[in-house]
Amino acid sequence: MTEKPLKEVRKLPPCRAACPAHVNVQAYVALIQRGKFNEAVEVIRRDLPFPAICGRVCFSPCEDACARVNLDQAVAIRALKRLVADIEREQGRVVAQPVPKKYSEKVAIIGAGPAGLTAAYELAKLGYPVTVFERMAEPGGMMRYCIPDFRLEKFVVANEIAYIKDLGVEIKTGVEFGKDITIESLKKDGYKAIFIAIGTQTGMKLNVPGEDLEGVINAVDFLRAIALGKKITVGERVAVIGGGNTAIDAARTAKKLGAKEVMILYRRSREEMPALPHEVELAEKDGIKFYFLVAPKQIIGENGRVKAVECLRMRLGEPDESGRRRPIPIAFSEHQYEVDMVIPALGQVVEESVLPPELLSKDKRGPPLQVDPLTLETNIPGVFAGGDVATGPASIIEAVGAGKRAAISIHRYLRDEDLRKDRDEEKIEETTWVKDWRLLEKKERRYEPPIEKPHLSFEEAKAYLEKLKRQARFEAFRCLGCGPCAECLASMELCEGDKAVVDESKCVGCNVCAVICPVGAVKKNEKGVAQVNEELCKGCGLCAARCPERAISMQKLSNEQILTMILTALER
């Protein structure tokens, strides 16, 4: 399967433009329409090595951008991705063919999180020998150690990483950056390029008195300890402080571990919560209480253990630089929540101690690392950094995007090419050329992923899967296909590169083609002759079927071609 490089396809549908990894959404949704689920996963894997993971926990910027929102509701892109990835896995693990090593330059990647693994994946596909170094016992980073099992199963992560390993990526676990290896030692070992993707591992501190009391545990440490299988005694009444996904994860985990009452304290209101609305709903269903507009002032202890959190009420002021309204404390509004466990989940910061000092930026207020946002170069040549470590805590899909950018930069750096040429990713044009919204009918969502797997017998399970598949196809048909032909190569023999061609000597300018064309690719030009915009044309051939003067014909599946097929069929 080949695909035009991104820079040639200047116009992208909004879903693909919004995705930091630019996954070809339209293509795989089209494949799902045709019931080609395995091919759909292949298309996802061209841009994203984690279809099953992102199908579960991605915050789906694609759905937010979906043009269908203007009409009814976005296409359930994430749910579809999850389904196709799950179907593929259920059929047995897909073993990728190792890519032959085309180049000899070794590349070292530090950190086996989403950014590091994606960079490794992309570089291995290009043919570089890649080694990934990971401090923990298992690769996966936050995907493995911070997202609880009920949201993202460990075997899913292991499965996706196994695919990356199949390609020939070497992953060395239990190697700590800054201790076992350094940039100098890696260079001495013959690594020509280094990508630092260590993420943000340390939970941010509350900075209130009483933080060292027994029973205060940071959300990241809490989740990591559980993922490692350590025994943690959860209190009866737990307060989680923060409003992000980590806070929700920690609260739900605590509840599932047996806490009687779990509350989330957040200093802004519900609208400003960075957590996914869907996750918040699930947390509410689990019986977790939310207290908004409260911020901890101090943690009160008794005999060295947490007894209560004292909080201040807040009100919202002017929007700050993140666009959210700044909380302002209300004086003398102190009140207490009786708890025996406090889990701060305020976000994470980079462990600056492991990084070489020359990489750190001098400006302490800005991001900790000095990294070119486009090429991800640091101020040491041959050393790149990206992902959370450069941007602060973000999402998996953004890390994947950074990994891909790093891979391109490293490839160009090693091949002595210009790192900046044609890298105008920001300039990607977004298009929706649904010609006429009045033509479209409203269709509500037809597929929602099941929250819990039903317990079914073998026969039932088969029928259930068939039902899900059909629903998914039905849902995929809601896609408007805003972009030009997405090159899914769904049916190579038919649609690949089929374009309408106008015979200008025949055209009389009746404008029927412009009326017929569903994507508005045919227009009359200043000469009064129909002109096909090749960028938009999807090759459906509706114009060729209706042109009154038969001035439009298709390049591939022309009327003559169909006639030949009819005659061949007759002779059979």
Added chain:
Amino acid sequence: MSQDSHPPRIVCFMCNWAFCEEEMRIPYNVDVIRVMCIGRMDPALVLETFIKGFEGVMLVGCKPPDCHFVDGNLHAERAVKMLKKLLALAGLEPERLKLLLVAPLEERAFSHYAKEFSEEIWRLGNSPLKKDEFIANLTAAKEAASAFRLRVLLGREEELTEFMNAYGEKIPEEEFDALLDDVVKAEYIRYKIHYLTRIKPRSVKELAQILGLKPFAVLRHITNMRRKGMIALDRVEGYTPLYKALEVR
């Protein structure tokens, strides 16, 4: 009527997005030709298929509102409506053409529909027309379907009936249907005349007899055709003018 022991030859034009997940089981008298969208089927091509010798044509597309190309299936519906009118005029049973729109959730397999249609065609038997008559009528229908007037009307139907025309009017569907009826009939007769006079020059009276029309109606069509450069006076035999078809572009 059929004592024919051969099952009818059927061709099935199928949308790329219909019945695409499973291996299709196709009865041996049916041929499947995949097209990008069922709306892509040129009406003239469908008639051409009949001329070439197929006894039934099935068009398979997606059920509205689902279409990969927004409204290609609706275009197909309009084309089939017109084609059935043309087939009826040509004296062939309109049932020989079938448009099947299936949802992606279709329970039944393609073979089920194909068999059903086969049996239907088998029951209809051979075409009621004689060989040369069949060719003449179907060619006239095909040429009418390839000509400007019908195609423009077909192409603009959606615009005229659902939105507004250039004068800000919206044509009700029934009115459009009546209009289409008239145009289809007129176009069919003109192209039949064209076909007949192509073989040899004929008089109005002779044409009227073959077409089963009043001579003045034929003359009106001929006047119209002369204006369009489709036909010309060949010679006058006695007092009877004979007309001959001209090459049309």
